[in-house]
Amino acid sequence: MKKIVTVVGARPQFIKVAPVSRVLRKQYHEIIVNTGQHYDANMADVFFQQLDIPLPDYNLGVGSATHGKQTGQMLQMIESVLIDEKPEAVLVYGDTNSTLAGALAASKMHIPIIHVEAGLRSFNKKMPEEVNRVMTDHISTLLFAPTDTAVSNLSKEGIVNGVYQVGDVMYDAMIYNIELAQQRYCIEDFGLKSKQYYLSTIHRAENTDNRDLLKNILLALSNLNVDVILPLHPRTKVKMNEYGLGNILESSNIRVIEPVSYLEMILLEQQARGIITDSGGVQKEAYFLQVPCYTLRTETEWVETVNCGWNQLLHPDTPDLAHAILRECERPYIPNLFGDGRASEKIVSSIRTLWRTE
Template sequence: MKFITVLGARPQFIKAAPVSRELRKRHEELIIHTGQHYDKNMSDIFFDELHIPKPDYHLGIGSSSHGKQTGEMLSQIEEILLNEGPDYVLVYGDTNSTLAGSLSAAKLHIPVVHVEAGLRSFNKKMPEEINRIMTDHVSDYLFCPTDTAVQNLTNESITDHVYNIGDVMYDAVEYNRKLAEDKSDVLNVHGLTSKEYYLITVHRAENTDVKENIEEILNAFKEIPEPKVWPIHPRTRHVIEKLGLNLDEIPNLHVIEPVGYLDMLTLESHAIKVLTDSGGVQKEAYFMKVPCVTMREQTEWVETLESDANILVGTDKEKILNAVKKDVYPEYKTIFGDGDASSKIVATFE
């Protein structure tokens, strides 16, 4: 059978890598990269180091408004699907690329396969939530990472071809953890000592685009005396500079350029705690058994909240500081599968 996979952001390539490895043992797969997120690390070395198949189509659409970006993707993806005639279109997660890929296929009556289906933050102000919901409702096969995700779909009367197969991101972390140990030198490069620093990531628009929120977050960072490492997203840096805020006022803060996936796994695994607003980083911290402080009001990964493995704090300065200072001894359960989600997905089509 012939699959076309639609991807648009680096995390999606990382999730897709273990699935592609299994898929290509038995089937044909072509990859469309929409170009939704430009990343200078998305070069040949990125694909070679992580053993990720290179895209067959690169649309180069880039950043734009949600409507314009999604519309351009729809037009170009439809043309490719008409020319290639796949049996299935495979999409991941909740980006505009996910939505465009699923809608293009659905309108051409090509079955849609959604990996990471059923996640809900129940906050429709987040564009990701709209993308998730719409993709799930046009999908023909829905592969969920957790029981909670399955229940979310049941609550929306989606019950056919719904599977809890575990989390493909866990597959990816397990595969790449050893590569990171062998290849990453990020601690030495930045003079870091294991378990003596906090790791920060901030990129979501609801945090960076609201001055009061980003100011509150930065004010919290000022009162954390320990070393803090922040591989800063270019957009976040730009917003902070535009608002006239000064990162130099934060003591012991090491602002570094964005890092590759292997370096990020290393930084996560050796941190005291992770402070983030990223859905993926929340899970990776859980996989690495590193406590996480999530600067959002909701999380799709509600399972991580058990035993304070992950603490939701929003952007409230005092809540952030209390969570950072809190001694936690989480119980990390096997709730994201056994690292074989990819093979279970492929087995469904045998």
């Protein structure tokens, strides 16, 4: 049985690995390496418990650091794992430092690289995620794109071999996990009523590392006419304290909660009146659940969600950001743009092309 090392380390990757791993392990020997990029228990360990993912074979425990230091530490430690395990392929997801480190380690050792969620582009090189995804795509052997747009992006960069449009594994995960979420939780557990609150997640460095932008975002949330539930990311919490912005949350409609599990999160998303975020994954989840999304960025990798009207890009420094969020617009129903929920099966089926000459 061929051995494949899967490298993960951040919250979105744990979600993506679940549906793929369920199919992959029927045909291959999978070794899971968790870099520890997300080290909070609610943001990492709980995923393996809740989503029926096999426990990692390796926990590298890298934790937080500057991008260069974190990526370098991961590269060194993943290389050691690959030397010991001698896999036939390395599988990476998305666009994190874990993604790039896993791909670089495999490339240096001439091990085929499988990139799930290839071809996404924000065209903003200031985003570390953009650098990670571009570099990973250019050294990958198999590239599994979630949309036609992603395939087109790769083609424009001269990447045409080994490219497959399979749909989005996040949609696979949503179909499976929203039922689990509804079985285990209800919105009343949070003291909320359906469609009577906004849900917000803010964590990207371009928003949290700029005091003026973060202040404008928090003021906008406090000026909405309904409750706002804010699961507070550790980075955002540190920056709010550093900038002295905690007073904005006092006696306001913003209800800060600790980071929640993935199943709790998608239930909160499903029942929200709208979602205000700077997360890539949450934008898609909002679309899957047909909840209006307001993305506090100047660009998005998921242009399809904007083009169809379910996602609105809002610059974080918009003077009257709350008004822009409250402005309603018609959102027609459209068929799902991210596949048929069988992306994982298509990925595993295509992996065998790596060894077609054997």
